[in-house]
Amino acid sequence: MSISITPIGIIETPFDDLKGMPIQPSGADKIQGTIIIDKEYEEGLSDLEGFSHIILLYHFHKSKGYNLMVKPFMDDQQRGLFSTRAPRRPNPIGLSIVRLIKIEGKRVTIEGIDVLNGTPLIDIKPYVPRFDIKDVTAVGWLENRQEQVASSKSDGRFILGQQQD
Amino acid sequence: MSISITPIGIIETPFDDLKGMPIQPSGADKIQGTIIIDKEYEEGLSDLEGFSHIILLYHFHKSKGYNLMVKPFMDDQQRGLFSTRAPRRPNPIGLSIVRLIKIEGKRVTIEGIDVLNGTPLIDIKPYVPRFDIKDVTAVGWLENRQEQVASSKSDGRFILGQQQD
Numbered sequence: 001m002s003i004s005i006t007p008i009g010i011i012e013t014p015f016d017d018l019k020g021m022p023i024q025p026s027g028a029d030k031i032q033g034t035i036i037i038d039k040e041y042e043e044g045l046s047d048l049e050g051f052s053h054i055i056l057l058y059h060f061h062k063s064k065g066y067n068l069m070v071k072p073f074m075d076d077q078q079r080g081l082f083s084t085r086a087p088r089r090p091n092p093i094g095l096s097i098v099r100l101i102k103i104e105g106k107r108v109t110i111e112g113i114d115v116l117n118g119t120p121l122i123d124i125k126p127y128v129p130r131f132d133i134k135d136v137t138a139v140g141w142l143e144n145r146q147e148q149v150a151s152s153k154s155d156g157r158f159i160l161g162q163q164q165d
Numbered sequence: 166m167s168i169s170i171t172p173i174g175i176i177e178t179p180f181d182d183l184k185g186m187p188i189q190p191s192g193a194d195k196i197q198g199t200i201i202i203d204k205e206y207e208e209g210l211s212d213l214e215g216f217s218h219i220i221l222l223y224h225f226h227k228s229k230g231y232n233l234m235v236k237p238f239m240d241d242q243q244r245g246l247f248s249t250r251a252p253r254r255p256n257p258i259g260l261s262i263v264r265l266i267k268i269e270g271k272r273v274t275i276e277g278i279d280v281l282n283g284t285p286l287i288d289i290k291p292y293v294p295r296f297d298i299k300d301v302t303a304v305g306w307l308e309n310r311q312e313q314v315a316s317s318k319s320d321g322r323f324i325l326g327q328q329q330d
Binding site for chain 2 (some may be wrong): 129
């Protein structure tokens with residue numbers, strides 16, 4: 001049984017190709033982008049501006065296929081796909097939490113964005129500490145690698161766990 | 166242009182209907198559930214057990230249609246859909262961050278789950294503080310309502326922003 005998803009808008013960013021793109025929003029803290037939401041959904045943006053952060057779900061539209069074991073960026077071992085944020089997944093949906101700067105009509109300015117220019121947007125949700133901030137006690141194979149990831153850029157071959165073939 | 170999504174497994178929970186279901190995982194801190202991942206994806210669970218928390222994306226399979234303005238649970242005003250976590254959305258994909266208890270083959274035991282029994286799972290991602298924990302300064306209309314939400318249960322008519330028709 002498959003589910004049909006239709007993008008609700010597009011994300012504009014300075015990144016026209018994978019080369020030099022930050023690995024995740026935390027490595028793109030000051031990078032601004034703009035969501036252009038389709039006119040028919042504009043009313044749904046009401047009340048969103050009160051939130052400092054929002055969750056974006058989007059389509060990894062340049063990803064094709066997937067492998068269940070992948071060699072993450074800056075790791076030296078194969079890891080299970082679901083323990084990575086690799087774009088090549090059975091369902092290539094990405095998740096980024098970004099700072100909301102302003103909303104003008106159907107244009108939403110965001111900061112800390114790490115996706116390719118033209119990425120199809122699937123959903124926007126408010127980021128709510130009570131639901132979304134957890135008391136983490138273990139980060140698996142990323143232990144000691146979090147700060148590294150934050151300051152890294154894609155070299156065009158790898159991006160957060162994914163070999164770009 | 167639409168995207169076709171195929172579930173990778175199913176989430177088993179104690180909640181067979183919306184009545185009495187917690188509003189979000191934070192209101193279901195001790196509730197355990199089990200992900201049964203399809204056999205063909207089992208290898209992708211490798212290395213995941215090292216993480217204390219995981220992000221689940223799933224299909225709000227009981228949701229039909231949507232409204233761009235909704236009256237959230239325990240709020241007295243209509244709010245823009247994208248400022249809520251309502252299940253009835255243009256793309257009815259839900260997001261929950263849960264505690265990972267254990268993995269046995271294709272069975273993943275989780276804690277703090279708030280979805281209906283039989284919910285189709287779309288993706289699992291590791292929860293990584295460096296990407297996913299943000300320094301929130303504003304929560305919009307949820308201001309002063311976060312603790313309330315945490316201790317509330319659905320009455321079968323409303324669930325986090327959505328009127329269940």
